[in-house]
Amino acid sequence: MRVFVTGASGHIASAVIPELLSAGHTVVGLARSDRAAAAVSALGAEVRRGDLDDLDGLAAAADRSDGVIHLAFKHDEMRTGDLMGAVDADLRAIEAMGAAVKGSGKPFIGTGVTLGQVIAGFRGRLTEQDALPGGPRIDAENAVVAFAEQGVRSSVVRLPPTVHSLGRYSLLGGLIEIARARGVAGYVGDGLNGWPSADTRDVGRLYRLALEGAPAGSRLHAVAEEGVTLRDTAAAVGRRLGVPVASIAAEEAEEHFGFLAGFVGLDNPVSADHTRRTLGWTPTRPGLLADLASEGVA
Structure with missing residues (x-):
């Protein structure tokens, strides 16, 4: 597949892109700066310049791909106190790319966070079947899952708050x-x-498995511990x-x-039992x- 990856110079992409390339896929990575472009190119991916505010560019890149993995998020804005601004930008980007692949049957892999459900009020051991109607980052997660009703093989990988490896x-x-x-x-x-938590390289493998075979409308947990x-x-x-x-x-x-x-x-506390059974994902x-x-x- 020719796969469009947003957030292609980030921590998660540093494992996702090599995993995709090693499986024979071609990767086009979004980069918003010269430094990001150099990082994406060093990983072996084709560079597409742009950012999450370039909605037309995102839509065009999604349309020209065989699949989309959306990793980008405005973390800098979140750290400086504008969480909702980052959340809104993420949702707009998802909607633009989703509209571009509507009815195509293409895989669209979004990214959620397990802590988002807790912030929105969930209590207990979170499973892949647990979902809330709304909240910061949850609206974006739900939007991706809903693409399954529009002819997209969409799924969401929920990341734990600690994704670790090589000093990150x-x-x-x-x-x-x-x-x-x-x-x-x-x-x-x-x-x-x-x-x-989970090691970044195990997480990268899960994104590849999701791209290749996750059921439409599924939520997946990238959780080893x-x-x-x-x-x-x-x-x-x-x-x-x-x-x-x-x-x-x-x-x-x-x-x-x-x-x-x-x-x-x-x-x-988060379970990944369903993810492991469904995709045969085993963190190592x-x-x-x-x-x-x-x-x-x-």
Whole structure:
């Protein structure tokens, strides 16, 4: 297949693109800057210049492809406090690309986040069958799933907050930077809340399997470990950085953790049983704590 990948210079794409190429697919990667274009080209993909605000360009690229993998999100805006602006831009981009492939039967793989369901009110062990009617990033997830009713083989890969490998740690990376800057690896309260995780290379393989065979309208979980406690994670970070580990009181969380304060205390147990059965996906890479111990974060 000729596959159009957004977010092609990002962390997840660094595993998705090599996985696709090794399976014989051709990749066209979206790049919004010279630096991003160089990264995409270095991975072996064809470069298409543009960004999430170029709706006509996104639609044209989707139309000319045999499949779409949408990884891009305006993370910089989220970090600076404009989460809803990033969410709205994501939804507009999805709608533009979805309209371009309507009735084609092409695979369209969107990206969701397991924590999004918790933020929107879900409680308990999240499965692939659990979905909420709306909320930040959930509207985009639901839009992708709904493309299945319009002749698109659409699916969504929900990412855990910690996608890790080779010194990169997704949302956890922000907590690592805070620990380095403040000289303490922190968690909120007793720290027994857990975040799911997976190695980036296992995640890349799941996107490829979804492109090739995910059922239309499916939700998939890129989760190797259901939930590593934040206390254990902070302890591993503290050992690696050589800083103390401490509980941060809930009332001090915003001052200590900044934009991550709303996430660090959340509990997010997640099952990937259905994903593994449906696509034969079996994570094989090391777990988060082993990764932190062996590769390090310094």
